[in-house]
Amino acid sequence: MCGIIGYVGPREAVGVLLEGLRRLEYRGYDSAGVALYDGSGIRTLKTEGNLDHLEKALARFSARGNIGIGHTRWATHGRPSERNAHPHLDCKEEIAVVHNGIIENFRELKGGLLARGHIFRSETDSEVLAHLIEENLHGDLFAAVQASLRQVKGAFALVCFSAQEPGIMVGARMESPLVLGVGEGEMFLGSAVPAFLKSTSRAVFLENGDVVRVAQEGYLIKTLEGEDVQREEVELPLDIDAAEKGGYPDFMLKEILEQPVAWGDTLRGARDAAGALVLPDFNIPEEELRGVRRVSFVACGTAYHAGLIGRYILESWMRLPAEIDIASEFRYREPKLGPETLVVAISQSGETADTLAAVRGARAAGARVVCIVNTVGSLMTRESDGVIYTHAGPEIGVAATKTFLAQIAGVYLLGLYLGQVCGGLDGAFVRKTLNTLEAIPALLEEVLHDTACIEECAKRYYQSEDFLFLGRNINYPVAMEGALKLKEISYVHAEGYPAGEMKHGPIALLHPGFPVLVLAPRDRVYDKMLSNLQEIKARGAPALAVATRGDEEIAEVADQVLYVPETEAAFYPVVISPVLQLFAYYIAKLRGCNVDQPRNLAKTVTVE
Numbered sequence: 001m002c003g004i005i006g007y008v009g010p011r012e013a014v015g016v017l018l019e020g021l022r023r024l025e026y027r028g029y030d031s032a033g034v035a036l037y038d039g040s041g042i043r044t045l046k047t048e049g050n051l052d053h054l055e056k057a058l059a060r061f062s063a064r065g066n067i068g069i070g071h072t073r074w075a076t077h078g079r080p081s082e083r084n085a086h087p088h089l090d091c092k093e094e095i096a097v098v099h100n101g102i103i104e105n106f107r108e109l110k111g112g113l114l115a116r117g118h119i120f121r122s123e124t125d126s127e128v129l130a131h132l133i134e135e136n137l138h139g140d141l142f143a144a145v146q147a148s149l150r151q152v153k154g155a156f157a158l159v160c161f162s163a164q165e166p167g168i169m170v171g172a173r174m175e176s177p178l179v180l181g182v183g184e185g186e187m188f189l190g191s192a193v194p195a196f197l198k199s200t201s202r203a204v205f206l207e208n209g210d211v212v213r214v215a216q217e218g219y220l221i222k223t224l225e226g227e228d229v230q231r232e233e234v235e236l237p238l239d240i241d242a243a244e245k246g247g248y249p250d251f252m253l254k255e256i257l258e259q260p261v262a263w264g265d266t267l268r269g270a271r272d273a274a275g276a277l278v279l280p281d282f283n284i285p286e287e288e289l290r291g292v293r294r295v296s297f298v299a300c301g302t303a304y305h306a307g308l309i310g311r312y313i314l315e316s317w318m319r320l321p322a323e324i325d326i327a328s329e330f331r332y333r334e335p336k337l338g339p340e341t342l343v344v345a346i347s348q349s350g351e352t353a354d355t356l357a358a359v360r361g362a363r364a365a366g367a368r369v370v371c372i373v374n375t376v377g378s379l380m381t382r383e384s385d386g387v388i389y390t391h392a393g394p395e396i397g398v399a400a401t402k403t404f405l406a407q408i409a410g411v412y413l414l415g416l417y418l419g420q421v422c423g424g425l426d427g428a429f430v431r432k433t434l435n436t437l438e439a440i441p442a443l444l445e446e447v448l449h450d451t452a453c454i455e456e457c458a459k460r461y462y463q464s465e466d467f468l469f470l471g472r473n474i475n476y477p478v479a480m481e482g483a484l485k486l487k488e489i490s491y492v493h494a495e496g497y498p499a500g501e502m503k504h505g506p507i508a509l510l511h512p513g514f515p516v517l518v519l520a521p522r523d524r525v526y527d528k529m530l531s532n533l534q535e536i537k538a539r540g541a542p543a544l545a546v547a548t549r550g551d552e553e554i555a556e557v558a559d560q561v562l563y564v565p566e567t568e569a570a571f572y573p574v575v576i577s578p579v580l581q582l583f584a585y586y587i588a589k590l591r592g593c594n595v596d597q598p599r600n601l602a603k604t605v606t607v608e
């Protein structure tokens with residue numbers, strides 16, 4: 001997620017903008033920039049890298065003015081670079097825009113703008129906003145923004161100003177947050193309250209579809225269609241630390257609860273105007289893909305668990321042979337690879353050393369490589385043939401949560417795309433499944449809305465020193481991920497196991513102080529999972545179950561049941577994973593652990 005700050009008031013804007021961007025650094029970014037009106041025109045300054053680079057450049061930046069906008073960019077379209085950094089300008093350099101979000105139809109919009117002679121300077125989706133506003137600007141920036149945004153599909157929070165109307169900022173939001181800071185004779189717009197909390201604690205939270213016209217003495221809010229809107233001014237708590245976490249106690253909890261948005265953003269733009277699946281960065285020619293006879297996933301940690309799910313999906317949907325290996329093992333095997341093998345590397349950072357080494361080895365062996373990555377422009381995206389980007393935004397918590405779910409979305413998109421290109425899936429199935437995927441956020445909201453039962457279970461078992469997580473078929477990787485989450489944030493010994501393996505050893509471990517969590521949704525292996533539960537109970541161990549809402553049979557056997565909404569078997573990993581994330585989160589909190597920075601762990605393992 002990008003950071004946005006806008007200012008208009010009596011003070012020198014550059015200092016206010018830099019302070020605001022500093023307060024938004026926690027969100028993660030790869031470049032930054034500012035633009036201001038100096039009385040004669042718009043002056044911009046943009047740098048790649050962190051804010052220290054921008055601050056150093058600003059020391060030599062002579063422009064001064066009392067209206068300006070600033071931005072820290074988390075790249076979604078277009079590599080991290082100075083030219084892709086925001087603010088973006090129109091052709092005449094009379095309008096400056098900063099944007100947070102994903103413009104789904106930017107290719108169509110850009111094509112039209114180019115055809116009408118507009119000159120683009122960047123490869124971003126955001127720049128189309130500057131040129132659309134330019135086309136619609138006829139003396140009223142507010143009206144120009146409304147007219148432009150009525151053409152835009154997707155998520156946006158934007159702030160802009162124009163040299164034609166000095167002293168006026170215009171902001172708008174759709175899905176991506178934007179907040180108005182109401183100061184004494186000065187006004188702010190920010191993507192989050194820390195951007196201006198040092199200057200004012202009075203704020204107006206804009207809603208989807210709001211467009212706000214801001215001058216230093218006041219503001220006006222209307223809808224995209226021009227109806228007046230009244231929004232309440234609220235007094236904010238002055239706790240910056242809490243504000244950075246969006247009011248949540250930890251980034252991890254905030255990111256768990258962001259999963260519906262992360263899922264939706266990952267799917268955003270995956271369909272063209274006709275509703276067909278498109279993966280714009282896949283970059284491997286279709287005729288080459290039709291020669292693929294095998295897929296080989298490589299990844300580490302949580303990403304490996306997403307790859308395990310991908311293997312089930314490809315074999316089930318595509319009947320395509322699929323294998324998977326831990327990246328650090330893959331590189332020491334001597335797998336038989338060639339053009340008939342598609343290697344799929346999964347990595348939220350795109351910088352994990354072992355996975356990078358596996359990618360290099362695979363390409364050296366003649367395989368084509370596509371990576372499923374969350375970080376635009378990361379090394380892995382440059383060393384692979386193609387990319388499926390997840391758009392979970394920056395994940396501050398070390399333990400992967402929303403990026404894991406986004407990776408699962410990525411492997412579903414991979415399965416559908418291969419099926420569509422190689423002919424394994426008919427169009428009706430692809431469209432139906434895309435519709436199902438697009439409806440997932442609502443299911444996730446259901447899961448995340450009712451967490452009391454999960455917290456209650458955590459309270460009952462947080463003092464246990466051992467856990468066994470059991471899953472079968474596509475939920476076996478989910479059990480593995482649930483155990484990893486618990487291990488890495490609460491330091492409790494937990495193992496994820498294929499349920500069928502319990503009798504081949506782990507059952508010897510069971511005792512009354514050794515809880516077992518069984519993933520038993522209503523699918524074709526349900527009865528076998530019920531048997532596992534009975535075997536666990538027979539050994540006197542506590543048995544927790546994750547089950548499909550409405551399943552009363554399982555409540556007769558398990559000691560506690562955590563329910564998830566009913567869905568198709570292929571999608572239970574999506575609705576079960578947040579339950580296990582929260583279970584681990586609550587246990588870790590009860591054990592007094594630092595869930596955002598667990599001991600011994602790094603967010604990205606760039607060493608082997």
Ligand code: AGP
Nearest residue numbers: 301302303347348349352399400
């Ligand atoms: C998971 O919670 C961990 N943060 C870790 O296992 C992580 O998934 C692994 O290091 C892979 O990281 P990557 O996705 O950035 O490649």
